[in-house]
Amino acid sequence: MSIVHGPRRIVCLTEEPTEVLYALGEDWRxxxxxxxTVRPPQARRDKPKVSAFTSARIEAILALKPDFVVGFSDIQADIARALVKAGIEVWIANHRSVEGIFDYILRLGALVGAAAAAQAYAATLRAHVDAVAARSAHWPRxxxxxFEEWDEPLITGIGWVGELVALAGGIDxxxxxxxxxxxRDRILADGGEVIARAPEVILGSWCGKKFRPARVAARPGWAAVPAVRTGELHExxxxxxLQPGPAALGDGLDAIHGVLAAWLTRHA
Incomplete structure (x- = not known):
């Protein structure tokens, strides 16, 4: 008879713990x-949805009788407070870097008694990140x-995004x-800041809505931006x-690298 370690009833307030637990074979928890949540697709199909990002249905969460709740960032502090006051154990991670993502995977794995599986999974992701970085390491340019995370107001990318841009072959x-x-500390005063930095590629990832390259290109003065002149605006x-989990290290990094590799082909 195997011994089950760690919490048995977990509520995930963001997508990254869900993706990690599925990858580790611990999704039954x-x-x-x-x-x-969109990754993995079966999670969205099979698991009850009880939270957004800045809000959650506290009574619905309590009705699930969780013994552990996992969330992310200070933005979920109020959710965490309500759950803690109700007697629930809560872990709010606050990692903001590529290394932080790897550490998060290892810690979450250890918490559910799957440390070895987490180490193997993290090693696979690290090998992928290293391979992408190696492909761009010797680019001539x-x-x-x-990177634009939001358009009204203009918000540029967070730590792990900037690191992934560099790993993919770009300069943030x-x-x-x-x-x-x-x-709030990544809000740009106005579009003039972007014009002055003269980016050659614009990457847009407007959380929750579709990126509109034509709308960006039409901003006052942006016709002078190299990326706009050459049509290098990509979603x-x-x-x-935008979530600090496995997706960013895999498909996210690959998407950025694909855009930048194509740019190099056209502009080298």
Whole structure:
């Protein structure tokens, strides 16, 4: 008879713990997920949806009788507070870097008694990241990249996104903003800041809505931006880049690298 370690009834308030637990074969522990979950597809089909990102149905979560709830960032502090006051154990991770994602996978794996599986999974993801970085390491040119996370107001990318741009072969034009963990500190005063940085590629990932290249190109003064002049405006799906989990290290990194590799072919 095998001994089960760790929590048996987990609610995941964001997508990344759900994706990790499925990858580790520990999805049987999940009793509730975020309504924004799209990976893996079977999770969205099979698990009850009990939260958004900034809000959650506390009574619905309590009705599931979880013994552990996993969330992400200070934005979910109020949700966590309500659950803790109800006697639920809550872990709110706050990682904002590529290395933080790897560490998150290892910690979550250890919490559910799947440390070895987590180490193997993290090693596979790291090998992929290293392979992508190796392909771009000797490029003769690395394009300047502006990553736009939101359009009204203009918000540029967060830490792990800036790191993935670099690993994929680009140069983040707002590295000082990417280092800021809070969205309010990554808001640009106006479009003039982007014009001054002269990005050669614009990547858009508007959380929850479709990126509109034509709308970006029509902004006052942006006709002078190299990326706009050459039509290098590309969408990166928010579901594969804006959450600090496996998707960003896999499909997210691949999508950025694909755009930049194509740019190099056209502009080298």
């Amino acid at each position: 999940i009793v509730g997920i975020s309504g924004f 690395r394009p300047r990249v502006y 034009v707002f590295p000082e903003r990417a280092a800021m963990p809070l969205a 990166i799906k928010s579901s594969i880049i």
